[in-house]
Amino acid sequence: MNILEMRGISKSFPGVQALTNVDLTIRKGEVHGLVGANGAGKSTLMKILSGVIQADSGEIHFKGQRIRLHSPLDAQRAGISIIHQELSLVPTLSVGENIFLGRLHGKSYSLRWKDVYKQSRELLKRVGSHVDPRTLVRDLSVAQMQLVEVAKALSFNADLIIMDEPSAVLSGADLAHLFNTIKSLTQQGITIIYISHRLDEIFQICNRLTIMRDGRVVDSKDVKDVDRDFIIRGIVGRDLKDEYPPRKPKTVGEEILSVQSLTIRGKVHDVSFHVRRGEILGLAGLVGSGRTEIARCIFGADRYDGGEIRFKGRPAQFTNPRKAITSGVALVPEDRKSQGLITKFPVRLNLTMAALRKISRNGFLRPRVEREAADSLVKTLSIKTPSVEQIALNLSGGNQQKVVVGKCLFSDAEVIVLDEPTRGVDVGAKREIYDVIHELAGQGKSVILISSDWDELIALSDRLVVLHEGRVKGELNGSEATPDRILELALAHERGE
Ligand SMILES: Nc1ncnc2c1ncn2[C@@H]1O[C@H](COP(=O)(O)OP(=O)(O)OP(=O)(O)O)[C@@H](O)[C@H]1O
Numbered sequence: 001m002n003i004l005e006m007r008g009i010s011k012s013f014p015g016v017q018a019l020t021n022v023d024l025t026i027r028k029g030e031v032h033g034l035v036g037a038n039g040a041g042k043s044t045l046m047k048i049l050s051g052v053i054q055a056d057s058g059e060i061h062f063k064g065q066r067i068r069l070h071s072p073l074d075a076q077r078a079g080i081s082i083i084h085q086e087l088s089l090v091p092t093l094s095v096g097e098n099i100f101l102g103r104l105h106g107k108s109y110s111l112r113w114k115d116v117y118k119q120s121r122e123l124l125k126r127v128g129s130h131v132d133p134r135t136l137v138r139d140l141s142v143a144q145m146q147l148v149e150v151a152k153a154l155s156f157n158a159d160l161i162i163m164d165e166p167s168a169v170l171s172g173a174d175l176a177h178l179f180n181t182i183k184s185l186t187q188q189g190i191t192i193i194y195i196s197h198r199l200d201e202i203f204q205i206c207n208r209l210t211i212m213r214d215g216r217v218v219d220s221k222d223v224k225d226v227d228r229d230f231i232i233r234g235i236v237g238r239d240l241k242d243e244y245p246p247r248k249p250k251t252v253g254e255e256i257l258s259v260q261s262l263t264i265r266g267k268v269h270d271v272s273f274h275v276r277r278g279e280i281l282g283l284a285g286l287v288g289s290g291r292t293e294i295a296r297c298i299f300g301a302d303r304y305d306g307g308e309i310r311f312k313g314r315p316a317q318f319t320n321p322r323k324a325i326t327s328g329v330a331l332v333p334e335d336r337k338s339q340g341l342i343t344k345f346p347v348r349l350n351l352t353m354a355a356l357r358k359i360s361r362n363g364f365l366r367p368r369v370e371r372e373a374a375d376s377l378v379k380t381l382s383i384k385t386p387s388v389e390q391i392a393l394n395l396s397g398g399n400q401q402k403v404v405v406g407k408c409l410f411s412d413a414e415v416i417v418l419d420e421p422t423r424g425v426d427v428g429a430k431r432e433i434y435d436v437i438h439e440l441a442g443q444g445k446s447v448i449l450i451s452s453d454w455d456e457l458i459a460l461s462d463r464l465v466v467l468h469e470g471r472v473k474g475e476l477n478g479s480e481a482t483p484d485r486i487l488e489l490a491l492a493h494e495r496g497e
């Protein structure tokens with residue numbers, strides 16, 4: 001039985017035809033994967049289905065009836081809830097307040113706090129979360145926030161829950177937990193639409209999938225009838241010969257940056273490693289292994305309690321990121337929204353702001369040079385935008401990520417730290433970013449790569465440093481690394497070896 005039929009949905013934004021005549025059919029109780037390149041229109045379609053924005057044309061039929069959605073509340077009342085790509089909880093409110101936000105009044109307009117927390121606790125239990133509903137959201141991990149969002153969706157008695165790239169911010173055990181939650185929700189008769197760029201997840205949890213490209217639906221299929229190459233072809237529109245660039249033998253230069261006995265109280269303990277010119281150094285580890293903390297220290301964004309970072313043979317005095325950038329060290333942060341981008345600014349400025357020197361003369365900005373530089377970065381990284389004047393906020397999630405990478409490229413840094421650079425990026429564009437990373441290394445620049453995608457880390461790194469709970473557990477040559485070897489090293493100590 002079909003729970004949802006979207007028919008002939010079209011939507012345009014100024015300069016962008018985001019959706020063209022899209023049909024989407026969803027069966028009751030299934031987990032339906034929605035995949036497609038960055039900017040294909042997945043989030044736009046789901047925002048229409050959840051009443052956040054309105055389509056220019058088309059119809060939505062839900063549970064056998066035509067529905068008209070003018071607001072998110074309309075959708076929630078109909079039984080449709082969405083968990084957005086960028087989480088939307090209020091950090092300064094408690095978990096319970098967030099779940100019942102806007103519904104905190106009883107019939108007599110007095111707050112029903114006891115009920116709120118009691119019901120929140122029950123809802124959280126249904127998604128397997130043990131957080132106290134009185135905890136402030138800002139004190140939760142991203143994984144816990146994700147579950148609060150699911151609990152919130154349940155509080156509306158949702159029949160259909162849309163998850164827009166939940167796995168972009170989750171990994172390992174947290175992801176496994178979410179998958180278990182999804183399974184138990186479907187057993188309760190709830191239908192899920194699941195958006196992801198990680199194709200292995202589609203095979204793991206989806207029954208059917210729909211592939212979108214350039215604002216249109218390419219195909220809908222049973223997952224059991226397709227393979228990885230079929231999906232990639234649908235997403236990219238052509239065969240992608242290899243997901244990763246081939247490993248080439250190369251010679252690396254002298255050491256350029258070293259981290260010596262770095263210690264951050266409670267997080268990082270006596271960590272040492274170095275990177276050479278032209279080398280891609282991977283930092284492997286599970287969540288909580290201290291990788292992001294180390295990256296932020298190298299970039300001058302955080303203080304550390306002990307040890308030293310040396311750059312070009314001298315102690316690096318990066319007391320703030322600005323100094324790091326002007327000295328030649330750049331970072332693509334893991335959290336693009338709060339650290340990488342100024343979303344209200346045009347793409348042009350976001351791309352060039354880390355190296356204004358390159359586009360000015362005698363202290364004056366040269367607009368034409370700036371524009372050309374921005375245009376060329378947009379081309380190199382295939383950033384999908386009507387022009388470089390578009391504000392970054394209006395770009396799709398993955399394209400925003402490409403802007404952050406582009407900004408880092410333009411800064412001409414000698415050491416580039418990439419913290420989850422392909423998060424939310426589609427398979428085709430991932431390959432473009434990999435090629436850029438290779439090219440940087442080929443120019444003699446050094447790359448420190450952090451990624452939760454171990455296949456990616458292994459395919460790209462010349463050398464891997466394995467971290468576990470803030471300590472270096474070992475080192476692997478890129479060509480001898482496998483996920484099993486990394487895990488073995490990371491966990492060796494715990495097994496008492
Ligand atoms: N508010 C807006 N104003 C202008 N253009 C927009 C707006 N929202 C989305 N777009 C454009 O519509 C197109 C589809 O974007 P959408 O966010 O739906 O893509 P997506 O498939 O979710 O991509 P991703 O995988 O990167 O999240 C993109 O070209 C995007 O730039």
Ligand SMILES: [Mg+2]
Pocket residue numbers: 042043044085164396397398
């Ligand atoms: Mg999206």
